Amino acid sequence: xxxxxxxxxxxxILKRYRRxxxxxxxxxxxxxxxxxxxxxxxxxxxxxxxxxxxxxxYIYHPLEVALICVEEIGLGTTSIVxxxxxxxxxxxxxxxxxxxxxxxxxxxxxxxxxxxxxGVFEYGSSQQAENFRKMLLTLSDDVRVILIxxxxxxxNMRTLAxxxxxxxxxxxSETMYLYAPLAHRLGLYAIKSELEDLxxxxxxxxxxKEIVFKINxxxxxxxKFIRSFILPIEEELKRTxxxxxxxxxxKSVFSxxxxxxxxxxxxxxxxxxxAIRIILESDLENEKADCxxxxxxxxxxxxxxxxxxxxxxxxxxxxxxxxxxxxVMSGTGQWVEVQIRTERMDEIAERGYAAHWKYKDKENSxxxxxxxxxxTQVRGLLESNxxxxxxxxxxxxxxxxxxxxxxxxxxxDLKVLPFGATxxxxxxxxxxxxxxxxxxxxxxxxxxxxxxxxxxxDQVEILTSNKQKPSEDWLHNVVTxxxxxxxxxxxREDKKSAILDGREIIQRKMKQMKMEFNSxxxxxxxxxxxxxxxxxxxxxxxxxxxDPTSIKSFKDFKATQKLQNKSNQEKVKDESTFTKEIKNLKxxxxxxxxxxxxxxxxxYILAKCCNPIPGDDVFGFVTVNExxxxxxxxxxxxxxLLSNHGNRVIKARWTSQxxxxxxxxxxxxGTDRVGLINxxxxxxxxxxxxxxxxxxxxxxxxxxxxxxxxxVHSTEHLDKLIENLMSVDGILKVSRxx
Numbered sequence: 001x002x003x004x005x006x007x008x009x010x011x012x013i014l015k016r017y018r019r020x021x022x023x024x025x026x027x028x029x030x031x032x033x034x035x036x037x038x039x040x041x042x043x044x045x046x047x048x049x050x051x052x053x054x055x056x057x058y059i060y061h062p063l064e065v066a067l068i069c070v071e072e073i074g075l076g077t078t079s080i081v082x083x084x085x086x087x088x089x090x091x092x093x094x095x096x097x098x099x100x101x102x103x104x105x106x107x108x109x110x111x112x113x114x115x116x117x118x119g120v121f122e123y124g125s126s127q128q129a130e131n132f133r134k135m136l137l138t139l140s141d142d143v144r145v146i147l148i149x150x151x152x153x154x155x156n157m158r159t160l161a162x163x164x165x166x167x168x169x170x171x172x173s174e175t176m177y178l179y180a181p182l183a184h185r186l187g188l189y190a191i192k193s194e195l196e197d198l199x200x201x202x203x204x205x206x207x208x209k210e211i212v213f214k215i216n217x218x219x220x221x222x223x224k225f226i227r228s229f230i231l232p233i234e235e236e237l238k239r240t241x242x243x244x245x246x247x248x249x250x251k252s253v254f255s256x257x258x259x260x261x262x263x264x265x266x267x268x269x270x271x272x273x274x275a276i277r278i279i280l281e282s283d284l285e286n287e288k289a290d291c292x293x294x295x296x297x298x299x300x301x302x303x304x305x306x307x308x309x310x311x312x313x314x315x316x317x318x319x320x321x322x323x324x325x326x327x328v329m330s331g332t333g334q335w336v337e338v339q340i341r342t343e344r345m346d347e348i349a350e351r352g353y354a355a356h357w358k359y360k361d362k363e364n365s366x367x368x369x370x371x372x373x374x375x376t377q378v379r380g381l382l383e384s385n386x387x388x389x390x391x392x393x394x395x396x397x398x399x400x401x402x403x404x405x406x407x408x409x410x411x412x413d414l415k416v417l418p419f420g421a422t423x424x425x426x427x428x429x430x431x432x433x434x435x436x437x438x439x440x441x442x443x444x445x446x447x448x449x450x451x452x453x454x455x456x457x458d459q460v461e462i463l464t465s466n467k468q469k470p471s472e473d474w475l476h477n478v479v480t481x482x483x484x485x486x487x488x489x490x491x492r493e494d495k496k497s498a499i500l501d502g503r504e505i506i507q508r509k510m511k512q513m514k515m516e517f518n519s520x521x522x523x524x525x526x527x528x529x530x531x532x533x534x535x536x537x538x539x540x541x542x543x544x545x546x547d548p549t550s551i552k553s554f555k556d557f558k559a560t561q562k563l564q565n566k567s568n569q570e571k572v573k574d575e576s577t578f579t580k581e582i583k584n585l586k587x588x589x590x591x592x593x594x595x596x597x598x599x600x601x602x603x604y605i606l607a608k609c610c611n612p613i614p615g616d617d618v619f620g621f622v623t624v625n626e627x628x629x630x631x632x633x634x635x636x637x638x639x640x641l642l643s644n645h646g647n648r649v650i651k652a653r654w655t656s657q658x659x660x661x662x663x664x665x666x667x668x669x670g671t672d673r674v675g676l677i678n679x680x681x682x683x684x685x686x687x688x689x690x691x692x693x694x695x696x697x698x699x700x701x702x703x704x705x706x707x708x709x710x711x712v713h714s715t716e717h718l719d720k721l722i723e724n725l726m727s728v729d730g731i732l733k734v735s736r737x738x
Contacts, residue, residue: 016063023071032077039081046092054162068151074351082110113145153179157198166651172202173642187319187352196254211253214267232301243281250274275337282342291324294340302328408459420479424450427462428483437464451477502542509548604628610635610738613662615715620650670731672704
């Protein structure tokens with residue numbers, strides 16, 4: 001047990017509280033400091049006996065969340081108070097009524113949005129998804145709920161080291177799945193980047209450390225390069241009399257990792273490892289001209305890549321982001337990204353939503369921003385969604401990370417849609433009725449189907465018919481949350497009437513056949529037709545997919561079922577005996593995985609999606625029908641499983657006590673020569689006594705590419721094999737695939 005010095009802790013708490021007040025000072029009005037002090041005292045008292053997993057006093061957490069709100073997001077007094085109190089209702093005796101009495105209705109609604117839903121969730125549903133939906137519902141009242149939640153999540157991620165491994169995986173994956181895209185959508189780029197980096201740090205620690213090491217290793221070279229790169233630009237900018245600052249910064253660890261992974265290249269080959277940012281002090285009316293003047297100066301010295309010009313000044317991104325990006329070729333033959341923006345644009349880019357509101361009054365002439373439109377869209381989605389929470393979360397998430405296309409109505413009004421949006425998306429963007437009756441469109445005067453993908457600058461006219469109505473296929477032809485929600489609404493209405501029709505038909509048919517119509521008989525019918533719910537059965541009958549006359553065979557089914565049950569019991573008896581025999585033959589130490597809190601040896605299945613082998617970083621997942629499945633933490637499905645069903649994730653690790661062969665795949669690239677395949681197979685078969693399952697080789701214009709599936713005992717064994725293969729003359733790259 002660690003001894004705690006209460007006096008030292010008390011001083012540290014006060015120090016952190018004063019730091020919060022110091023940062024908040026510029027925004028405080030009369031009475032605000034007292035209001036914050038009151039919230040601090042309530043939180044301090046409510047959490048006085050609580051400690052975090054690290055052993056620190058719990059009050060550190062609300063203080064840090066409040067500090068992130070004011071320092072990194074730029075929120076005001078109400079948010080500071082709500083952040084200080086955000087866990088009080090969930091973790092202590094305090095009720096929402098007490099918060100409203102002492103701190104007002106506004107603070108109470110924010111805290112209600114931040115308080116998790118208590119209670120039991122049915123198996124197969126997702127507590128995380130339900131809580132996320134609840135938090136978003138308050139978006140209609142107050143966007144600060146989301147911003148405080150992001151601050152809360154950022155602090156949790158910064159202190160993740162003290163959590164157990166399976167909790168680290170769950171929290172990190174949930175963050176990557178939802179909170180990083182949400183920070184991106186709200187324009188909080190600094191927070192988004194840090195969340196992504198921390199995700200990588202806890203899910204693939206070795207890769208994270210390697211990239212950080214290489215970034216630090218190249219620091220002095222980078223600084224020297226940046227100094228020589230900006231020197232001529234700096235001198236010219238001073239000559240023109242512009243007021244500016246220039247920053248050079250490396251790309252985030254995660255964005256470098258992403259590039260390496262997507263392009264299949266090592267760190268050394270990531271060409272735009274850093275960006276130069278030129279920030280101007282400029283009046284609102286001169287911003288655009290000043291930015292283009294700087295662009296002109298930069299491209300006088302360095303040749304730009306014409307495919308890499310991004311003008312988000314003329315048409316800002318829908319999250320409010322404005323900047324001018326170009327990638328230029330330096331004198332040393334390296335590509336460098338240059339971002340040009342004003343101080344106002346930079347603050348919006350770093351602080352997102354809060355800064356966007358700060359400048360809103362000055363921008364009223366521009367009308368509502370893309371961010372306002374997005375919040376209106378989310379409200380619409382929340383109001384229309386009564387389906388399951390995971391489905392809602394997928395739809396919502398789908399609208400967070402898209403690039404955009406800018407298209408026009410026949411009258412020349414600009415509409416901003418996600419990249420990949422179709423003519424049907426555009427129709428629903430105009431109006432729900434227009435979308436529901438859409439039969440096609442004219443894009444730039446040319447007739448196109450509803451599935452036609454729109455490009456920047458397209459002018460779109462929608463064609464409608466009163467006979468048209470949405471079908472299930474339409475969901476594959478849209479990408480916007482709004483269109484998906486409206487189509488699902490229409491399909492739901494159709495389904496309801498089909499269910500009612502089906503129920504009536506079944507009731508009539510059973511009456512004719514002198515069968516009793518009750519929940520028990522309907523349940524048996526559902527099982528007979530192998531459908532999940534009674535409503536699904538009624539629906540199939542209602543749309544004519546099931547012929548009601550086929551119910552006649554139901555009576556025969558009941559008789560058959562009795563016989564089946566009897567034989568099944570005997571079969572099960574045989575199977576259990578068979579399993580015991582197998583265990584006796586295998587011996588007690590066959591399983592090499594320790595699973596759960598107590599690290600027991602239990603039965604499991606290795607997931608086919610990622611083929612884990614001993615030595616891999618893994619987790620267990622409790623499936624509905626197949627018991628415990630073991631996945632690699634880097635599995636393509638891990639993010640979704642850990643985010644939506646964190647409560648079904650259990651700890652798992654290898655004991656590596658006995659050698660068993662596991663299937664793994666290797667991809668080999670090299671320059672072709674006579675005898676290369678012979679050398680490769682020799683390394684695999686002779687040197688390491690490894691069995692190959694298959695080998696596929698293709699050679700084109702002197703380039704050799706091959707995939708090999710083979711059996712190995714562990715990641716160490718696999719790494720040794722990769723090392724040996726790399727030493728074969730002509731082999732350039734060997735990588736593992738799932």
